[in-house]
Structures are given as structure tokens and as C-alpha cells.
Amino acid sequence: MRGKDFGELSAFIVVAEQRNFTRAAKQLGISPSTLSQTIRNLEERLGLRLLNRTTRSVVPTAAGDTLLARLRPVMDAYDATIESLNEFRGKPAGLLRITVAPPLRFVLPSLLGKFLEQYPDIQLEIAADGANVDIVAQQFDAGIRVSNRIDRDMIAVAITGEWRLAIVGTPSYFARRGMPKTPEDLQGHNCIRLRLPSGATLPWRFQRDGKAVELAVSGSFVTNTDTIIERAVLGGIGLAQIPRAMFEGEIKRGQVTSVLEPWLPVMPPFALYYPSRRQTPAALKALVEFLGKEQRRRRVTR
Numbered sequence: 146m147r148g149k150d151f152g153e154l155s156a157f158i159v160v161a162e163q164r165n166f167t168r169a170a171k172q173l174g175i176s177p178s179t180l181s182q183t184i185r186n187l188e189e190r191l192g193l194r195l196l197n198r199t200t201r202s203v204v205p206t207a208a209g210d211t212l213l214a215r216l217r218p219v220m221d222a223y224d225a226t227i228e229s230l231n232e233f234r235g236k237p238a239g240l241l242r243i244t245v246a247p248p249l250r251f252v253l254p255s256l257l258g259k260f261l262e263q264y265p266d267i268q269l270e271i272a273a274d275g276a277n278v279d280i281v282a283q284q285f286d287a288g289i290r291v292s293n294r295i296d297r298d299m300i301a302v303a304i305t306g307e308w309r310l311a312i313v314g315t316p317s318y319f320a321r322r323g324m325p326k327t328p329e330d331l332q333g334h335n336c337i338r339l340r341l342p343s344g345a346t347l348p349w350r351f352q353r354d355g356k357a358v359e360l361a362v363s364g365s366f367v368t369n370t371d372t373i374i375e376r377a378v379l380g381g382i383g384l385a386q387i388p389r390a391m392f393e394g395e396i397k398r399g400q401v402t403s404v405l406e407p408w409l410p411v412m413p414p415f416a417l418y419y420p421s422r423r424q425t426p427a428a429l430k431a432l433v434e435f436l437g438k439e440q441r442r443r444r445v446t447r
Contacts, residue, residue: 153184156184157209158217166203172284193206193208237426237428237430237431238428239426240268243269244271244273246273246274246275246291247275247371256436256439267428272285276342277294281420288419289416291416300420301417303440304417304437305440306414308389310350310388311386311388311392311403312385313392313401313404314401315402318384325384325404325405326405327408328358328405328408331349331360331384332362334383335384336363336384337368337382339368339371340368349361350386352409353408365382371391375387375391375392378392
């Protein structure tokens with residue numbers, strides 16, 4: 146296969162799977178116009194239309210579907226062949242693309258620095274996304290999500306223990322608005338809410354008599370980023386429900402106060418997950434083993 150052919154066919158696979166030129170171009174590291182021209186060149190060379198394009202969608206034609214079905218096993222075999230060369234390296238190497246649910250600092254603390262120091266030939270690309278990403282279609286090597294949100298056909302490895310939510314606010318906020326005594330009291334408070342990729346806002350979670358309860362709260366501040374939530378809380382804007390680990394230091398220092406603790410649930414562990422493949426990339430194997438060892442070490446030292 147000539148180099149130009151390989152490049153065009155690889156670009157076609159990404160576009161056909163992403164069904165979006167902008168996302169595909171971002172994944173390939175080129176401009177959408179360059180990618181569009183690459184696909185046009187491929188179609189002209191083959192004398193076939195491979196993709197039907199509209200202003201809203203990109204869908205493979207019948208010929209495109211056939212080409213994709215035939216190419217995917219070939220490309221998978223190519224990737225496996227290249228990956229097999231890692232057996233001749235002293236240490237695992239290559240690029241690892243991982244999608245992670247926010248908040249990043251809770252799920253991946255200083256661990257990744259230690260990992261990259263241990264494996265200097267591995268490159269990590271981390272994409273934060275609150276949506277449940279299809280890691281196969283979007284060509285991620287692995288993802289990190291709360292374990293109860295991971296599809297059953299994935300291999301999952303817990304990388305944290307169970308964790309607690311917290312509802313926090315600054316002393317200055319509570320001085321103005323008072324402290325809630327029950328979840329229902331939150332109706333009189335300014336609750337900082339998280340916007341989900343779907344457009345909905347995340348309900349706040351509680352437990353009562355051993356049962357999970359969700360409560361729709363309201364407030365004047367909504368964002369889709371956990372770092373902005375943190376700054377809004379510290380700025381005294383309102384209350385937020387977040388993983389307690391995000392504010393553990395501030396709680397101990399008295400910068401924020403945790404309330405309604407008896408009503409807050411224990412959440413399932415976060416897990417690293419990846420497709421069940423015959424051959425797992427050496428770099429991913431190294432990350433799985435590293436995170437597993439770190440989790441076991443934290444359990445022993447507690």
C-alpha cells in the first residue's frame with residue numbers, strides 16, 4: 146500500500162466512524178478543509194462517492210460502508226503488528242488516548258506524573274468529557290468513569306475506592322444565608338449547578354433510610370466545568386455538591402464548610418475501562434498495572 150493511499154484510507158475510516166468532519170479533523174490533527182480535500186481525492190481516485198454530506202451529517206454510502214467494513218480489520222491487524230514490536234523495546238512506548246469524566250484532579254491526582262516518570266517513552270493525551278463516550282468509535286485507548294456507568298462488554302479495573310459527595314459553601318455565604326438542616330432547605334439556597342453534555346443539569350444526590358434520592362435544586366449559577374464550580378464556591382456565590390476529595394484541604398483549613406453530611410451517599414469507585422481485545426497495547430497494559438498497584442498501595446497505607 147502506497148503512503149498516499151494509506152493516509153487517505155486512514156482519514157476515510159476516521160470520518161466514517163466519527164460521522165463529522167470537524168471531530169475527525171481534530172482527531173487527525175489537521176484542518177477540516179485539508180481533510181475534506183483528502184476525502185475528495187480518494188473518491189475521485191476510486192471513482193465512487195464514499196460519503197453523503199449534508200450541512201448536518203456525514204453518512205457513508207453503500208460503497209463507503211463496504212469499504213469501511215473491509216478496511217477496519219486490516220487497520221486493526223496493522224495496529225496489532227506495530228504494537229507487537231514493543232516486545233523488542235526495553236519499556237512500553239507510544240501514545241495513549243484516554244477520555245476521563247471530570248473532576249480530573251479527584252480521579253487522576255499526581256499519579257500520572259509518577260507514571261510518566263516511570264515510562265518516559267509513553268505519551269498521554271487526556272480528554273475530559275462528562276458524556277459517556279464511545280471509546281471504540283472515537284478511537285480512545287481507554288476511559289475513566291464511575292464504575293456503574295461502564296458498559297458490560299468493557300474490561301474495567303477499579304482505580305479508586307468508594308468516595309463521598311459533599312455539599313460545601315464558604316463561611317461568608319452561610320453567614321448571609323444560614324445553614325441548611327435538611328435537603329429540602331436547599332430550596333432557599335443558591336445552588337451552583339453542573340450542566341451535562343445532554344443539556345440537562347445534574348440533580349443532587351442524597352440517601353434517606355438507605356435509599357437513593359435525587360433532588361432538583363435551583364440557583365443563579367450554572368457551568369459545565371468543575372474548576373469553575375470550585376472558584377464559584379470559594380468566591381462565596383453559593384453551595385455546590387462535589388466529590389469531597391476536591392475540597393478536603395479547604396474543609397480542613399476552614400475555607401469552606403461541609404453540610405448535610407448524614408444525607409450524602411457513598412459513590413461507586415472510578416474505574417479505568419477498555420475494549421476486550423485479543424492484544425492490548427503495551428502502553429495500556431503498563432497503565433493498568435500501574436494504577437492497580439497504586440490502588441492496592443493506598444488501601445494498605447490507610
